[in-house]
Amino acid sequence: MDVRQRIGWNLRRLRVAKGLSQERLALEAEIDRSYVGRVERGTENVTVGALEAFSAILDIDVSALFAEIDSSSSLPPPLRSGRKPKSH
Template identity: 75%
Template sequence: MLERLALEGRIDRSYVGRIERGLENVTVSALEALAAVLGSNVRELFAEVDTNSSRPPPLRSGRKPKGS
């Protein structure tokens, strides 16, 4: 999932991994790219998780075709 998120967001995979582990100060442009891939807006990335809500659908697996 991490690799797919990075590919679709055009962000370095290792950078996304460091964000996930809390080792990076994420940029606004990276937040915007991640939110776009996830089909949400940046504000939703900071919302508290409702434990009663359903999980979002997973991203498609596999690599994005070259030239896309």
């Protein structure tokens, strides 16, 4: 697994753990949603600025995006599609 794939894997894992969609992460980081998807797929050379934005939104240290991946780990499942119900 190359570094781009490792960053993408960790970004998805951490984003899903926080319950954020790609769209919400992109909106809060002021980054295009399709860019987030390309980063998660490991096809984009992510910028330092984007890494900083992602880590700020996810409330993590940037180094967490570079963490080693356990070879027995499976990709995190996607979030449920559709809008979340409004809380009253």
